[in-house]
Amino acid sequence: MPYQDLARAHPGGIVDLSVGTPVDPVPPVAREALAAAADSPGYPLTYGTPRLREAAAGWLRRRHGVTIDPADVLPTIGSKELVAWLPTLLGVRPGERVVFPELAYPTYDVGARLAGAEPFATDGLLALGPERVPLVWVNSPSNPTGRVLPAEHLRKVVAWARERGAVVASDECYIELGWEEHPVSVLHPDVCEGSHENLLAVHSLSKRSNFAGYRAGFVTGDPRLVRRLLEVRKHAGMMMPAPVQAATAAVLDDDAHADEQRERYARRRAVLRPALERAGWRIEHSAAGLYLWATNGTGCWDQVRALAERGILVAPGEFYGDAGRDHVRVAITATDERVDAAVSRLQ
Numbered sequence: 001m002p003y004q005d006l007a008r009a010h011p012g013g014i015v016d017l018s019v020g021t022p023v024d025p026v027p028p029v030a031r032e033a034l035a036a037a038a039d040s041p042g043y044p045l046t047y048g049t050p051r052l053r054e055a056a057a058g059w060l061r062r063r064h065g066v067t068i069d070p071a072d073v074l075p076t077i078g079s080k081e082l083v084a085w086l087p088t089l090l091g092v093r094p095g096e097r098v099v100f101p102e103l104a105y106p107t108y109d110v111g112a113r114l115a116g117a118e119p120f121a122t123d124g125l126l127a128l129g130p131e132r133v134p135l136v137w138v139n140s141p142s143n144p145t146g147r148v149l150p151a152e153h154l155r156k157v158v159a160w161a162r163e164r165g166a167v168v169a170s171d172e173c174y175i176e177l178g179w180e181e182h183p184v185s186v187l188h189p190d191v192c193e194g195s196h197e198n199l200l201a202v203h204s205l206s207k208r209s210n211f212a213g214y215r216a217g218f219v220t221g222d223p224r225l226v227r228r229l230l231e232v233r234k235h236a237g238m239m240m241p242a243p244v245q246a247a248t249a250a251v252l253d254d255d256a257h258a259d260e261q262r263e264r265y266a267r268r269r270a271v272l273r274p275a276l277e278r279a280g281w282r283i284e285h286s287a288a289g290l291y292l293w294a295t296n297g298t299g300c301w302d303q304v305r306a307l308a309e310r311g312i313l314v315a316p317g318e319f320y321g322d323a324g325r326d327h328v329r330v331a332i333t334a335t336d337e338r339v340d341a342a343v344s345r346l347q
């Protein structure tokens with residue numbers, strides 16, 4: 001893309017803030033567990049090891065006030081594959097509508113299409129009228145906006161979906177990265193009122209533990225739905241490699257590395273945000289997660305160009321839906337050195 005070349009041509013080199021890929025080291029606790037499990041000649045279980053399921057349940061209880069039975073945890077190969085295949089795995093049929101936020105990670109749309117279903121981007125469920133839909137995605141904290149949905153809002157979505165027999169799938173891959181607001185899981189008692197019926201929470205280790213290269217996540221929630229997913233995934237060969245299962249359990253048991261990583265992002269965000277503001281951008285939402293959702297009032301491509309001229313590459317908001325046409329998404333996932341370079345170029 002030409003703007004990438006423009007940013008690359010900057011004498012100080014490109015500062016790539018266009019993708020949310022982790023750049024900091026994989027924590028030693030993970031590498032040690034991975035190495036210790038390197039001799040894994042047999043097939044791993046699709047269901048995962050009991051240790052992994054216990055670790056996932058322990059993490060949700062400890063960090064997010066969510067109580068689940070470890071039996072209801074199912075490992076995934078990162079969360080993107082689950083997002084892309086969930087409508088198919090749940091048996092969503094052609095012609096049915098899969099609902100997701102107006103501004104969203106593009107894979108919800110992909111997943112609807114893979115199932116032959118109709119993607120439907122809306123923030124207002126009332127727009128659906130009395131129509132029954134099989135699946136509604138929520139994503140808090142949001143990619144791309146960093147918006148956090150309060151428990152009250154999530155509770156309404158859950159009530160709406162339950163009345164219609166819809167499944168609510170909650171993509172919670174940024175849940176550990178709340179800044180001004182505290183994200184809450186769809187499985188928290190304040191949201192689900194004690195029942196996980198029709199609910200799935202989707203988690204990822206990519207951001208919390210710099211694990212994007214390991215491909216590790218899990219899904220949990222309604223035991224009936226998890227069993228169904230397990231059944232299909234077993235026969236489809238969707239299993240997490242055994243050494244990755246061991247490393248995933250190790251990072252879920254450890255909070256120190258996650259706190260350290262959070263601090264790195266907090267610092268980058270604390271310098272980038274005011275630098276963008278001083279340069280004429282307004283930051284909206286962005287109360288959590290790894291992105292600043294920014295606008296200077298012009299079209300997104302003009303903003304991408306203005307920043308690329310300073311050697312800073314960002315993502316145009318329209319990648320995430322038409323409603324993003326006047327915004328850009330600025331990732332805080334670059335090294336301190338690159339973030340500082342961006343800050344000085346914005347002066």
Ligand SMILES: Cc1ncc(COP(=O)(O)O)c(C=O)c1O
Nearest residue numbers: 078079080105143173204206217
């Ligand atoms: C909202 C959202 N969901 C899911 C994913 C997938 O992450 P992974 O497959 O690394 O778990 C991402 C990645 O950036 C994301 O932003």
